[in-house]
Amino acid sequence: MGGKRGVYLIAGSMALILLLAAGAMAAMTLPDQLKDVPLYPGSKIEQVMDMQGHSMATLKVQADRDAVFEFFKKNVAAGGWKIVFQMQQEDAAVIHFQKDKLMLQVTIQGKEDDGSVTYTMVTGGTS
Structure with a gap:
């Protein structure tokens, strides 16, 4: 050549x-379906997907997992979302919210070696 x-x-x-x-x-x-969901301060978007009525975003932040969990419980609910399920375990936490016919799941992973916490937000319509 x-x-x-x-x-x-x-x-x-x-x-x-x-x-x-x-x-x-x-x-x-953030995909449009996640635009009204508050992000934990200092979060960095790692990955996003937007597919046929469902959206997902994975973010990373230097914070305590329990603080991130409490932030979402308080701030997402303040935006008109209702908590329909929540669970905390030693290494992860999950909160499910509903707003009209839209569902939101926030999964928060335990601390990584660098002190960061990863959380994933997934949203989509209910049937």
């Missing part, structure tokens, strides 16, 4: 990589 053809192929490949990277960075915002 040489000459102009090689240069164009490399330039095209680089453009494709930059386009895909820009798309991945742009995708790191």
Whole structure:
């Protein structure tokens, strides 16, 4: 491969990589169904998915798991969501909320080696 053809192929490949990277960075915002759910202060979005009426976001924060659990119980409920189920175990906690015909599940994992807590929010309609 040489000459102009090689240069164009490399330039095209680089453009494709930059386009895909820009798309991945742009995708790191919360899906619309999760926009009204408060985030624990200092949270960083790790992963998002938006698929056929269901949305998911995984976030990471430097905090205590119990503090994150209490934050969601208080602040999500203040937004009109009702707690329909909650459970705390030694290494994880789960809260289920409902608002009209929309369900929200928040799963909070225990502390990782770096002192961070990971939590996942999943939402979708009920039948």
